[in-house]
Amino acid sequence: MKRFIVAALAAALAGTAAQAAEFTPVQGGTAAASFASSGPFEQSFVANAGLLTNFAFTFATTNRTATTSTVTFSLFTQNGDTALASQTTNLSGLTFRTLGGFVDVFAGSVALTAGTTYRAVLSSDSSSLALGYNNASDAYAQGALTRRSNSDAACVAGSNRCDANFRYSVQPIAAVPEPASWALMLTGFALVGGAARYRRRATVLRYH
Incomplete structure (x- = not known):
């Protein structure tokens, strides 16, 4: 009985927990553009x-000896001027004229609206x-x-031919349990508690 109750509780709570989904719209691009000559950059999505x-x-470096740098990530809506999030990241292990793997430049929690266009803006003072x-x-x-x-020539305004290599993760917003689920959970907790009390009482009687 107790196992059944625990299983039912787990099923009721399952709808409130969800795994983060990872999206990689663009990867494998081998071109690189310098922040010093062309930045800041923004990728819309x-x-x-x-x-x-x-x-x-x-990222990559244009200087063999400059293997570290900093970059600031800011998130905006398509036409918004106020950043929804901003974070500066220290980069290390940069390779000369060779792109490395994906590097996280933001970790946090910002609510996104489905179908809305946002701008991921990157800026850096690095040369x-x-x-x-x-x-x-x-x-x-x-x-x-x-x-x-x-x-x-590959990125003339309006041609829409360039896209940064980028990846992002989205955590589905947990749904609020339905009233029936809450009732099931409360009933389950009460039954588990009652079973525990009965077990303790039975143990005392056994030793008498």
């Missing part, structure tokens, strides 16, 4: 509903940091990488 918990990009992107085709049709300099 259409959100999935939930809590944004992570955002990552790929050697470069951002990885894909310039072979329109790798991500729902957004684009915007650069301060539009002189690059």
Whole structure:
């Protein structure tokens, strides 16, 4: 009986917990653009509903000896001027003119609205940091990488051909248990408590 109650409670609570979903709209791009000459950068994307918990990009260095740097990530709505989140990250292990794997530049919790366009903005004062992107085709049709300099033939404003390598994670917002689920849980707790009291009483009688 107790096992059944515990199983029922677990089932009732299962709807309130959900795994974070990871999305990688663009990866594998081998081009890199310097923050010093073309930054800041912004990558627009259409959100999935939930809590944004992570955002990552790929980076390289244009200086053999400069293997560390800092970058600031800020999140905006498509037309908004107020940052929904902002975080500065210290980068290390940067490789010369070679993009490394994804590096997390944001970890937190920001509510996103499904179907809404957001802008992930990256800025850096580094003279050697470069951002990885894909310039072979329109790798991500729902957004684009915007650069301060539009002189690059692969990233002319309006062509929408460039997209940064980027990845992000969204945690579904837990649903509030239905009244019936709450009733089941409360009943289950009461029954478990009653079973425990009965077991203790039976133990006392056994030794008498």
